[in-house]
Amino acid sequence: MFMLNPKSFGPLRCVVPALLSIALLTACGNLPSTESQGARESAQSAGSPSPLHAAEAPQTGALLPPAKGKLSVYFLDIGQGDSTYIKTAAGDDILIDGGKNDAGAKAVAYLQQFDVDDLEILIATHPDADHIGGLDTVLEAFDVKAVYAPKVSHTTDTFKDFLLAVKQEGRTIKEAKAGVRLPLEGVEAVFVGPVKGYGDDLNDWSAVVRLSYGATSFLFTGDAEKKSEKDMADSGAELKADVLKVGHHGSVSSTSEAFLQAVSPTYAVISVGRNQYGHPAETVLNRLEENHVAVYRTDANGTVTAVSDGITISMRKVK
Numbered sequence: 001m002f003m004l005n006p007k008s009f010g011p012l013r014c015v016v017p018a019l020l021s022i023a024l025l026t027a028c029g030n031l032p033s034t035e036s037q038g039a040r041e042s043a044q045s046a047g048s049p050s051p052l053h054a055a056e057a058p059q060t061g062a063l064l065p066p067a068k069g070k071l072s073v074y075f076l077d078i079g080q081g082d083s084t085y086i087k088t089a090a091g092d093d094i095l096i097d098g099g100k101n102d103a104g105a106k107a108v109a110y111l112q113q114f115d116v117d118d119l120e121i122l123i124a125t126h127p128d129a130d131h132i133g134g135l136d137t138v139l140e141a142f143d144v145k146a147v148y149a150p151k152v153s154h155t156t157d158t159f160k161d162f163l164l165a166v167k168q169e170g171r172t173i174k175e176a177k178a179g180v181r182l183p184l185e186g187v188e189a190v191f192v193g194p195v196k197g198y199g200d201d202l203n204d205w206s207a208v209v210r211l212s213y214g215a216t217s218f219l220f221t222g223d224a225e226k227k228s229e230k231d232m233a234d235s236g237a238e239l240k241a242d243v244l245k246v247g248h249h250g251s252v253s254s255t256s257e258a259f260l261q262a263v264s265p266t267y268a269v270i271s272v273g274r275n276q277y278g279h280p281a282e283t284v285l286n287r288l289e290e291n292h293v294a295v296y297r298t299d300a301n302g303t304v305t306a307v308s309d310g311i312t313i314s315m316r317k318v319k
């Protein structure tokens with residue numbers, strides 16, 4: 001059983017800067033469980049890890065509004081499904097997915113709590129109900145300037161509701177595909193997936209966006225699975241990110257070892273609620289742990305916030 005021990009985010013993490021000695025390299029990841037906390041701490045401080053690669057203990061407490069002059073990313077606690085709200089330092093508002101149908105109102109309430117009046121960009125990663133279900137409610141509540149989605153459709157009423165809401169908003173959907181850049185100030189945001197079409201495999205169609213702000217970076221993967229992960233890695237696009245939104249709610253279908261190596265995150269966030277699919281999978285949790293990634297999950301931690309000043313990222317969880 002994977003335990004969310006905040007302490008493990010600090011001293012236990014294996015940080016391997018390039019200049020670290022071979023001796024420490026060998027010790028890293030193989031610290032015997034009997035070793036004292038003090039010894040671990042000195043092993044860590046000896047490496048003087050770069051702040052970007054050292055997971056620091058998160059703050060715990062109530063949700064805070066977006067930090068002025070910084071980038072704030074909220075992995076919203078909306079039950080099983082995905083919904084991520086981003087406020088850039090320049091003041092732009094971005095929403096990636098809106099959870100299930102009944103989560104739409106929740107997502108809207110979060111955004112209103114943060115005084116959002118409009119969304120510069122709305123991204124529907126793929127047509128599954130746990131991602132686009134709430135987006136019609138979001139579209140009705142806010143003035144949405146641009147909507148991005150991959151070029152794949154679905155036969156469900158939920159998907160039709162989404163299309164209708166986009167139409168009523170007076171927008172046409174812009175295609176989300178590898179290479180497309182989002183017109184935002186102060187951040188680099190580019191789709192790295194989908195690299196190609198995936199037929200009926202809706203998850204692999206997921207729009208995957210990499211956002212960087214200063215020296216910090218984020219990768220939002222939707223429900224992309226191994227096929228898409230391999231194509232993204234093979235495409236040669238930059239995938240490295242400090243924070244990874246884990247694909248497909250931590251399902252065993254995603255977060256392959258090779259992809260995880262390519263992204264090499266310090267932090268991972270799993271957007272997940274009570275579900276019958278076994279999300280997140282033990283295999284994926286173990287893989288993240290073995291790679292010394294500090295894991296947050298919205299079912300256990302509530303809404304997870306990552307705030308970047310362009311140099312370092314600080315994490316916050318509600319519980």
Ligand SMILES: [Zn+2]
Nearest residue numbers: 081128130223
């Ligand atoms: Zn999903």
